[in-house]
Amino acid sequence: DADVTQTPRNRITKTGKRIMLECSQTKGHDRMYWYRQDPGLGLRLIYYSFDVKDINKGEISDGYSVSRQAQAKFSLSLESAIPNQTALYFCATSDLGYEQYFGPGTRLTVT
């Protein structure tokens, strides 16, 4: 079984809808991250969390919110989706080291 899982894997939604992307991990890591990836722009950090009580904004947090429900779960919400939020979203985890372990990604399309 995968150590980092994301649901859903693909989602098409309409402008204005609320969307939640979920991430779960079995690696026992305290640190979790949400990134989005767009062609030509690389991975950009949306939010990160170092433990259940710690939530931090990344470089592109506007329009997004997160919830760290447990050590193993970190959800990303788009309160009112817009077309420029169409992207590939990755969840990642890490321990105290530098290596980050990524989930398989969620491909989100906002029409």
Add this chain to the structure above:
Amino acid sequence: RKEVEQDPGPFNVPEGATVAFNCTYSNSASQSFFWYRQDCRKEPKLLMSVYSSGNEDGRFTAQLNRASQYISLLIRDSKLSDSATYLCVVNKLPGSARQLTFGSGTQLTVLP
């Protein structure tokens, strides 16, 4: 200027060729450097860390030039399975694992 810049490619090379990718970073205080590999439509995975003295892992060699703020990855004897996008990654805050800055990647296709 982008924090991490890479030549996007694509690099198309025959099997067995040697290919090198370069990357520059803007923050002279950066301390940690990595190469990640991302297969098409898959998640990125750590390929190797980059150490000041340079390091090798099989057919892969990574080099760091702090004076020029430049990182390189050399792949020898390319295999078809090396086809992927290679991401140059730099620790955003020196001495901390809080954030990583990812380059946009260099695409490599190894041709039979």
